[in-house]
Amino acid sequence: MNPDASRLWRAPRWALAVLLACLAMVGPFSIDTYLPAFSGIAKALDATPVEMQQTLSSYLFGFALMNLFHGALSDCFGRRPVVLIGLAVFTGASLGCALAGSIGQLVFWRTVQGMSAGAGIVVSRAIIRDMFPPADAQRVMSQVTLFFGVAPAIAPMVGGFLFVHADWHSIFWFLTAVGAALFVSNWRLLPETLHADMRQPFQVGALMRDYWRLCSSPKFMMLVLASGIPFNGMFLYVLATPVFLGEHLHFEATQFFWFFLSTIGGIMAGAAVSGRLAGKMAPKRQIMRGFRIMVAVSLVNVALNLFVPLNAWWALPLIGLFSFGWAMMVPVVTLLVLDQVPERRGMASSLQASIGSAANGLVAGLLVPLVMHSTVALALASAAMMAVGLLAWYGVRRSVAA
Structure with missing residues (x-):
């Protein structure tokens, strides 16, 4: 934690949470905004469904690749420069997408978008731990x-x-306008939160050795998998929305918001509960409660998809409840990940985000095209993603302080 934290931000804590949340939302916002236009973009650019799926998977792989470096660069040069450069590149890439005249151009600029969008979410996590002790950091992480x-x-x-x-x-x-507005607001408001004594020299060889050390740490990797893989139990439905909502539930483009209200409502409610439990419930218990909710929802979701005709009245609330369970436990697991390397939290955040994004990219590029045309297959895939995270947590929970 930065010893000068109390002097760096004098506004209310929630105001910093809003600023960091705006940084963290750049990546998901870049996905959700254009999903209702999937079919229209395909028609306008004469693109196949597989080519359109590449606009998602290329974004996610670009996100994963550069996430290896956003946090490490912020450990060396400071949090603020990395955030501002990332926002500037994101704005330019969004402009490139707006001007794209072919599916190839769109895929290219979406890749650049993904490579730049990760700066916000990676560095914002490190900023939280720069500024707050553990219990307060969990509250702020939940607010974000x-x-x-x-x-x-x-x-x-x-x-x-x-x-x-x-x-x-x-x-x-x-x-493009969102990127420009965030650049201006962070230019004016975001302080440099990395203390000068905590800066690390940028040496590629040493950085790769540190990454290898983290990747070879079973505890670190299990925590990363426990936090990131269950997210795909919900996220694969997001990636499949053009088919899941358009073909299975017969929603119009203007009705997609019902799905996102359910999903994000669950995330917001789970995050609110997580914040209230900070300092009141042991991390292990809170994490297990989140997993129990996801297990129960997954079993019900599979059973209903097998034996009951699909209906939005039960399908959407179940995805929302799954999101609630994930959001209840993920702030706690994320802080456990960052505290594995207290002297290089930016690097730890980078690797966590990179692994999670690579998993998201594989889900988008390989899994979703295989399962999106069957609601039973979607439900089974969602349960499998949750099970991977649960097994990872069981593999590491004994080594986590109560």
């Missing part, structure tokens, strides 16, 4: 998750409205 939930809930409504009343290009013009 809470505020962060608002933007993805609004994003598909904005995207659907822009697509219906303008065209798909307007969605990326909107993201």
